[in-house]
Amino acid sequence: MNTPIIPKITLVGAGPGDPELLTIKAWKALQQADVVLYDALVSEEVLDLARPGAILVDVGKRASKHTHPQEDINWMLVEYAINHGHVVRLKGGDPFVFGRGYEEMAHAAMFGIKVDIVPGLSSCIAVPGLQGVPVTCRGVNESFWVVTGTTRSGTISKDIELAAQSTATTIILMGMRKLGDIMAIFAAQGKKDTPAMVVQNGSTAAEKVVLGRVHNLAERVALADASSPGIIVVGDVVALHPEFASASLGDRVLSESQKTGKVTHEHITV
Ligand SMILES: C[S@@+](CC[C@H](N)C(=O)[O-])C[C@H]1O[C@@H](n2cnc3c(N)ncnc32)[C@H](O)[C@@H]1O
Missing domain, CATH: 3.40.1010.10 (Tetrapyrrole methylase, N-terminal domain)
Incomplete structure (x- = not known):
């Protein structure tokens, strides 16, 4: 039977x-x-x-x-x-x-x-975490938002604008195709110099990371390749990435405190 x-x-x-x-x-x-x-x-x-x-x-x-x-x-x-x-x-x-x-x-x-x-x-926490970027860090931020870049109607979620007004880390999923528009929303909220990164295929052999700031992230990603799914992270915690400082060497501005060896993200322009 x-x-x-x-x-x-x-x-x-x-x-x-x-x-x-x-x-x-x-x-x-x-x-x-x-x-x-x-x-x-x-x-x-x-x-x-x-x-x-x-x-x-x-x-x-x-x-x-x-x-x-x-x-x-x-x-x-x-x-x-x-x-x-x-x-x-x-x-x-x-x-x-x-x-x-x-x-x-x-x-x-x-x-x-x-x-x-x-x-x-979830990629929203694990993928930044694997980069050494905590979604929250005591003294840096008090919350994180996880927002979709693609709504049902195809428009950008209003929540991204709300998140951009806060001090939260903003993690955007499914936003690669609208990266430029999303960065413009943060820039419009006075965040053009906020550290930002994209991680594509996080945790896999095909992982790619692009570090920058709101004003240049889209351009840097376009040079890299925007086609694979990726996560976008915007917020001061991104500056904690171990390579953030060297990624910004292009036009780094040295301040007195940096000359003494104490480098903080506020003193680096990318
Ligand atoms: C439909 S959502 C599903 C999210 C999934 N349930 C999670 O918790 O991670 C798919 C989006 O998640 C993000 N994603 C998922 N895995 C990823 C990875 N390994 N690296 C980067 N982004 C990833 C990308 O933004 C992708 O477009």
Whole structure:
């Protein structure tokens, strides 16, 4: 007699890319999966950890190329669970940070399918952190905002303007295509000299970092290559990056305190 199929979904955050940044729970879920539905930002190395024999389904979405609309993914999740059992829905970073995880969970719930959640390391904290840039630092800032650069209507979120008025670290996801416009919003709030950086493909072998200030970041990134997904960080904490000072050597202004060896970001122009 065949064992009955018990539909189950585990919504798993895969972290920023490096497989060693998966949680043990994420790894265990992959080892038990009958099906893995994964996104574009999930690396090959992470997929290699899936149970041999598991069905791997690429439902990756990219800004310009929606291979599967969200609606289809919701249905695929339910159908695979009913027909195969345990579906791991593997998403980059954390499933609940701009990950549409809640929509998928709510859809599965309509069919009475149990959904377990395995949080992941979100790129918004982990990617700057891996650069040695803390999203908060005592004495430097008191909060951080995580904002999308791409709203449903295609316009820039008003929250970016609000964040630019604060002293918070601002972390912008999905903003690479509008980097110039986003930097203009910060400049308009008197922040043209605020340290800023872009990290693309953070935590992977293809990682790229561009350091600068609000007024020159877009130009520096354009010279580098703006095509891969990246995170934008704006705020004084960026000056804590170990290479920030040398990245700014181009037109560095030395002050008395710097001549004595005490270099602080306020004295460096990029
Ligand atoms: C749809 S959002 C998903 C965010 C994800 N749920 C998270 O918590 O990191 C995709 C965006 O996250 C950012 N992102 C994700 N992984 C990244 C990485 N390894 N390096 C840089 N940015 C990353 C980029 O801004 C990308 O466009």
